Amino acid sequence: MAPKNAEEAEASTETSRLLWTTSQDDSTSFRSDDMEGDESISWDRFSVEVQKQLELAVPSMQSAILNKLPWLISIRFAGGLGVNELTAAALATSLSNIIGMSFSSGLNSATTTLAGQSNGEMTARLEAMKARVGSGTDDSAVPDSAQFTVATVPMDDADAGAGALRTGDDAPLPPMVVFFRALIIQHVILLPFVIWWLSGTKDFLLKVGQAEVIAGMASDYLTALVPAFWGLCLVYTLTTWLQSIGMVDVPLYASCITLALHVPLNWFFIYFLGLGYIGCAVATSCFQVSQSAIMAAYVFGTEHGRQRVLESTSAIAINKTKLTFWPEFKAAISSLYGIIQYLVLAVPGIFAFAELWSSETIVILAGQLSPSPESALGGMSLFQSINVTCFSLSMGIGIAGATRVSNLLGEGKAHAAKFAGTVCTLCTVALTLTLGTILMAVPHTFFPSLFAPGEDGVVDEAAQTIPLLAVYIFADGVLYAFNSTLKGCGKQWISVPVVFFSYWFVGLPLAYYNAFVRNDGDMTCEDDYFCGVVGLLAGTTVGTWLHMLLFGTVVVFGINWKMEVMRAKERLQE
Template sequence: MQQRIHHEEDTISVGSSSLSSTPTERTPLISRLPDDFEKGHASLGCEFRWLVKNALPVVFTFLLQNSLQMASIFTLGHLGPTELAAAALASMFASVSAWSIAFGTATALDTLCSQAWTGAKDKTLVGIHLQRALCILGLMFIPIAVVWWNCTALLLKLHQEPELARLAGLFLRCLMLGAPAFIAFEATKKFLQAQGIMQASTYVLMIVSPLNLILNYTFVYLPPFKLGFMGAPLATSCSYWLMLTLLICYIKFVDGKAAWGGWSRECLTGWVSFLKLSVPSLLMITAEWWAFELSSLAASYLSTNDLAAQSIVLTTASATYTIPFGISVAASNRIGNALGESNARKARLASIVAILFAVFFGTMNSTFFMATRAKFGFLFTSDTDVVRIVSRIMPLCALFQVADGLAGVCGGIIRGLGRQEFAAYLNILAYYIVALPLGYYLTFVRDWDLNGLWIGLTLALFLVASGSLAFLGFINWDNEVKKALNRIQADEAKIHEDTQGAPF
């Protein structure tokens, strides 16, 4: 990528900063430069090592977190095809209607918490951001819970089979008991990641994930429980609460409580500024998430073989995305921390290393898919027709691997900057103005079948990746430092003005 960025000084003067060590106009800039400033390769090497160390726990966390609901599907698959289909349908419904919304809203913490952790005098500002997020997410879950409670009626109106709709509705009503814990876990996880504590959620899930599988089997099949179908979502709900409890215990007894000053009435204020970041974050995440789910829905109107092939390719693409996802989360927090500590050069270097990682892993994935495309489908099925369809789609899957990684990592960099609004508009344009209409036309008008859907999605990923790279190429990192410190100072000023901001 041709970075259209000048070599900024390591720090800048920004008036009165919240950091006591911020230089004045008379402070020599050379005293603020890192020891390895003259050694560009050493700086890049430092960012490389940091990113590897901190992205890996995020990748494992993401994989283990996804395994929780997969355990329910595997467990219920032995009860019968209807139960399996109902669990899969309910999981998809939960993903679209709740998890994507909660995840998108919580990503505002990638900006606010990471910048506040290094830029604020009072580190408990990070905790106040978390409290605001929890309050807003709690209110958002009320309409989601109403939708879940009436899921059976909604699915019947969408002409689903009555028994399938009934079981899916039952699944969601039981899962509703644990959903608040899952949402709170997601926000609390970001609270820790902003402090550079990436491994805490991984440790928690290494404990909870195998226990979840045992609980699922026990609740479904073994006395004295033997609850049948409803046992799986109840077990998963218990696992969600265990996750949150263990993560809170980690904060209290191990690490992370430095940013927690107790519950404060200040969390009931400042919602407008929080929503200005969280709403674009929500649109940024859900635009892509929902577009891929809609592609699966569209594939269901084709043949059964096409739907099976779509499931294989989409599952594979999701698996390969875990690496750029981990990089994006780590890079987002690294860049936010660097901006908070007035280190523009560090933020720029972190973004460059993250982008290089995305290109490297995308190229590796692409090469693997092209080399195995003819036989890859046999890993999932013995049906030769399905394997043949998969082999036709795999070159497209291979083509967008680099773009998918770049889009994800650039999204993380943009969250670290706090510029989610641009990414939201770009994703909406790419997926809903270009990809889905084009995919519908090629698939159902031109009769290109599954190829049409994936051509549209591939084009969208390239548009998002190229647009994000162009946007980052024009970023003035010194100005981003000023914006970050201004945001932090404004938040701190509000706290100091509020005489009722003490913990309660």
């Protein structure tokens, strides 16, 4: 039976952070004792939160790096075939980032919010039910969720009330509903881009100033990347969703398995089958499709994977003991409210990647520098490759922060969510300072030469950018930590004006001024460091720092955490 009043509940459920009470209309309301708990910051509290985030962050970092490595390895193989092959592969990869990674990641920002908060709410339900079962006993008597069976759960109106969730094996599992909705919406939105890639992008690349040979080669490379584009969408959706429910190891293991085959596949397609640089794209497509297939097969095709999903999502809180497909799929496509809610969060998430679009625009502009546009474009692409590798580490911490913030808001823990966001930011500051120091201490030609050995002109161009990169990655990492906090809260819309102002009104115009107005597109000026590739990157670095400062202002002064708990509850009342 449910407790008769709040006082009795508080006396008997110290192990629960969430108190459920049944009102006169049989609906369930909740309040979090975290809102009135201890807000003090101690070393023990800090270390516990760091440990929790590292448990999520380290596998996410490793997974992010392993996801990027195949693309970089393929560029490395292309670089071994010649400058034109390297330039075409790098340009095609940049364009695929603009469309594939940015759109998919942007859409999945809604998955981070909705899956994370719904998973947090399911956790709170389970904790409240366990507390009632253990009422009058010590903490050790409260059963562990892994051993918590339907027979031990005294279901009543209060248990079934919050959000009017159905119960039983035929009931849709809320985090799973979010996953299917994300997958469907993403494929519908991205289908036109697949058609564009298949029809060829040469004319577009010519219009933005690329040489005809490079434009044709890059277009062919993109066509071969179409399967990778589809696989990437599925990987991003699965990865984001699994991270939101705490199963961060699955993407890592899938990446390890497929990465081990990537180098042999590159050799096989490039040299054995004689496909040349196109073989790099085919190998990348094989990697992405295989990775998505392995992840899906484990999560939904094995008993162990299905059981982990049930445990990670606290499915027993709604008496669900089997992972199903049709109830969740039907709920995903039949709720207009849910679809609109997802799009309201997802569309701003796409436009938040206007930062990435500006970065890739800089890559395209580098191809118009003189007297050696190939070296400039190759050097800029190497800068981006090193930057992406560094960013993958910061991204792992950001993913952990977004997961913690969204889960805790779903549980109704305002102060804990705020603290999790703070810890995420501090960890990112420490990481990016370390990375910047390493970049400055190591000879500046070292990292570029790993991607393009023997291409001295390209390596020298990239080496000039390393000091700026050390400054850039600090701001880029910290702003991602701020952005992760905003995603955990469901405030993706804030990114739109901030990003467009920082990059398209400040960063890009400054970059263009440095390279083409002040120095006439010349990349060999000796009396001005900020010319050529460096001039372009200086503009985007200023934009990135402005982006970081504006996001930091919003996070520090613009979030009412108690209100975010209430918004999370309202968001889950589908």
